Amino acid sequence: MTVAQNLAATSPPAPRQRFRFTPAALIWPAMLYLILTTQVPFFMTLYYSLFRYNLVDPTNRPFVGLGNYISLLTDASNLRIVLNTLVLAGGTLTVTLILGGSLAMLLNRNFPGRTLLRTLMISSFLVMPIVTAVVWKNMLLNPVFGFFSWVVSSLGGVPVDWLAQFPMASVIAMIAWEWTPFAMLILLTGLQSLPEDQLEAVRLDGASPWQEFRYVVLPHWTQAIQVVVLMETIALLQVYGEIYGSTSGGPGVATTNLPYFIYQKAFAEYNIGLASAAGVLTVILTNILAVYLLRMINRTLAHNKGD
Amino acid sequence: MTAVPTTPSPVAPPPAKRSSAAARTRVQNIVLTTITYIIAISFLFPLVWMMMAAFKTEAQAFAVPPVFSFTPITDNFQRALPSYFPALVNSLIAAIGSTLLAFVLGLPAAFALAVYPTKRAQNTLTWMLSTKMMPAVGVIVPLFLLYKSLGLLDTRLGLILMYTTMNLPLVVWMMHSYLTEIPYAIYEAAKIDGASVSQEFFRIALPLSMPGVSATALLCLIFAWNEVFFALNLTTSDAAPLSVYIGSFKTSMGLFWAQLSAAATLTVLPVLIFGWVAQRQLVRGLSLGAVK
Numbered sequence: 001m002t003v004a005q006n007l008a009a010t011s012p013p014a015p016r017q018r019f020r021f022t023p024a025a026l027i028w029p030a031m032l033y034l035i036l037t038t039q040v041p042f043f044m045t046l047y048y049s050l051f052r053y054n055l056v057d058p059t060n061r062p063f064v065g066l067g068n069y070i071s072l073l074t075d076a077s078n079l080r081i082v083l084n085t086l087v088l089a090g091g092t093l094t095v096t097l098i099l100g101g102s103l104a105m106l107l108n109r110n111f112p113g114r115t116l117l118r119t120l121m122i123s124s125f126l127v128m129p130i131v132t133a134v135v136w137k138n139m140l141l142n143p144v145f146g147f148f149s150w151v152v153s154s155l156g157g158v159p160v161d162w163l164a165q166f167p168m169a170s171v172i173a174m175i176a177w178e179w180t181p182f183a184m185l186i187l188l189t190g191l192q193s194l195p196e197d198q199l200e201a202v203r204l205d206g207a208s209p210w211q212e213f214r215y216v217v218l219p220h221w222t223q224a225i226q227v228v229v230l231m232e233t234i235a236l237l238q239v240y241g242e243i244y245g246s247t248s249g250g251p252g253v254a255t256t257n258l259p260y261f262i263y264q265k266a267f268a269e270y271n272i273g274l275a276s277a278a279g280v281l282t283v284i285l286t287n288i289l290a291v292y293l294l295r296m297i298n299r300t301l302a303h304n305k306g307d
Numbered sequence: 308m309t310a311v312p313t314t315p316s317p318v319a320p321p322p323a324k325r326s327s328a329a330a331r332t333r334v335q336n337i338v339l340t341t342i343t344y345i346i347a348i349s350f351l352f353p354l355v356w357m358m359m360a361a362f363k364t365e366a367q368a369f370a371v372p373p374v375f376s377f378t379p380i381t382d383n384f385q386r387a388l389p390s391y392f393p394a395l396v397n398s399l400i401a402a403i404g405s406t407l408l409a410f411v412l413g414l415p416a417a418f419a420l421a422v423y424p425t426k427r428a429q430n431t432l433t434w435m436l437s438t439k440m441m442p443a444v445g446v447i448v449p450l451f452l453l454y455k456s457l458g459l460l461d462t463r464l465g466l467i468l469m470y471t472t473m474n475l476p477l478v479v480w481m482m483h484s485y486l487t488e489i490p491y492a493i494y495e496a497a498k499i500d501g502a503s504v505s506q507e508f509f510r511i512a513l514p515l516s517m518p519g520v521s522a523t524a525l526l527c528l529i530f531a532w533n534e535v536f537f538a539l540n541l542t543t544s545d546a547a548p549l550s551v552y553i554g555s556f557k558t559s560m561g562l563f564w565a566q567l568s569a570a571a572t573l574t575v576l577p578v579l580i581f582g583w584v585a586q587r588q589l590v591r592g593l594s595l596g597a598v599k
Contacts, residue, residue, distance in 0.1 A: 005368075006583075017581060020502070022420070023419035023423035023425075023504070024422075025502075026415035026418060026419035027415075027416045027419050027420065027431065029415070029416070029417035030412045030413050030415075030475060030479060031416070031431070031435070033412055033471070033472070033475060033516075034435060034475060035475065036319050036471065037439045037446075037468065037469070037471075037472040038441045038446060038472060041445075041446035041450050042441065042445050042446055042451070044448075044449035045445055045446060045448055047574045048448060048449065057499075060471070061439075062319070082525065083486055099346075102346075103343075103346060106342065106343040106346070107343065109336070109339060109340075109343075109414075110338075111339075111340040111343065112338070113344075115414055117343065117344070117347050118586075119349075119583050119586055120347065120351060120583075121581055122353075122586060122589070123350075123351060123354055123579055123582075123583075123585070124350060124353070124354065125580075125582075126529065126533075126575070126578045126579050126581075126582040127354065127533075127575050127579075128532070128533040128534050128535070128549070128550055128553065128574060128575060128578070129533065129550075129555050130550050130553050131357075131553050131571045131574060131575055132353075133557070134554070134556050134557050134564060134567065134571070135353060135357050135567070135568070135571060136353065136566065138556075138559065138564055139356060139357065139360060139564055139568075140353060140356070142538060144371070145371055147356060147373055148522040150372055150373055155370070166538055175355065177350070180350070181350075182593065185589070185590055186590065186593070186594055187594070189590050189594075223543060227594050231411055231593075231594070231595075234440055237442065238442045238443065238444065238536075238595075239537060240356050240444075240536045240539075241535030241539075241550065241554075242534065244535070244539060244554065244557075245554055245557050247551075248557075253506050258444065259442070259443075259444045259536070262448075263444075263447075263539075263540065264443045265450075266448050266451070267540065271444060271522075272448055273550075276449075277447050278444070279442070279445045279446075279447065280445065280446045281472050282442045282444050282445060282446035283441065283442055283444075286438065286440055286441075286442050287437075289440075290437060290440035294433050294436060294437060294439070294440075297436075297595055298429070299597070301596065
């Protein structure tokens, strides 16, 4: 605060008239910073993606046009990576929507301890992804000493090597554990703004719980559901830490998604060209969703302003 | 909770229909509450299990069948501390440094966009937000090469610069939404009194948006603290933050579950406490203001 007062006191209008804080001058530093750190590197990525460029032999850098993209989308093993990315994001999104939605409805009721539960339930979303990965991999999913194996064998089953036998399902479960609280939180907030009298009115009209859900809750929920779908998908296309910390993309390439693939190509094989092409592909996938998200957010905010 | 009538008593006199319906809803309520608690407890279990292991001996942490009751020890924390501490310092510097820089750059921009909106203001805001959706993998390759030639690899400054990029759009967007909530009449009154732009900023906007500042800063700190991708690809040892340190447990140190749990507990706890306290602001920030 003292800085502020000094600044105000030591800047009498007379000598500084030539350089005043105009609104535009306040916006430009932020704009410039974002252009320099996001747009410029992205165009460099785009540029690299058109070359066969390996850091092992950096001087030999022939232009290959769309060659890297074609290899990415036609080579069977590369195509698998693209599919993995979509399965991982789609699977996790589905699980979190169902679980998060059910939890939101359960927590929207009146019961002892609900404030405490609501607060505690966000915990797994706040956990650093790599902690989640390392703890799940070792202490829960380990085939010999892991907790889940003990549960299975004490129920009379055969211990399972989760990450080897069901790698994708295990990774989805792990990431869904992180993201369900996010879905729950947004959906619960959406649910709370539903006027109670609307529900009472349809109940008096003799609506069944399903009709109540289908015709009152669901239409009101669309907004929150859209937010969850778009934001989660954008985030889930970029999952990295969870895979790095648990399966390292394996076994084979069973859990390698685009971000992990880019990491391997760029930092293990020094294949800058192919890694860049995969980077551009991820950006395109994400941006398709981002356009919808931004449009929706802008619409909502404009609508709120009109109220 | 104690007097649980599991079966609606059929001996109820005349208004039997109504009371049995009430009993049914009560039973239904108890069932639903129980389900809620079961799901909640299973969700929290991995965290609780980790925190319990932090106070076990290594043998107890590995034990099959799992050990649920034990004498808590603090050895793991002491053992983890020497390697944990440098990573903690790096994480703190990266998180706090990037949050400060994001505010220095973002708050004036948010102020200008909120108080002096031009026709392009909304487009500018949307464009800034769109940079947040740029996947890190879309920039990492040139960034890595650039950092290498500038000597920024494995430095705290290098981390701060990228975390600022990550948080700057959030600061502008969130602070814009908080600043537009300040009644415009206050600025008008100040203008009539001859206040300059900087006086409006420091005397009106900043003090009145303090709750927004702290909520947004909290989000920035959490995001920077939990960031993994840039940390793993731009640092190795000197500037390695906690995410890289915990990542090292995946292989070589992965055999020390109790020590891992102690380090992980220390890493996770501050964020948990922040998040629990600021839950309401968290929703607003996470949904970018679309859900309040």
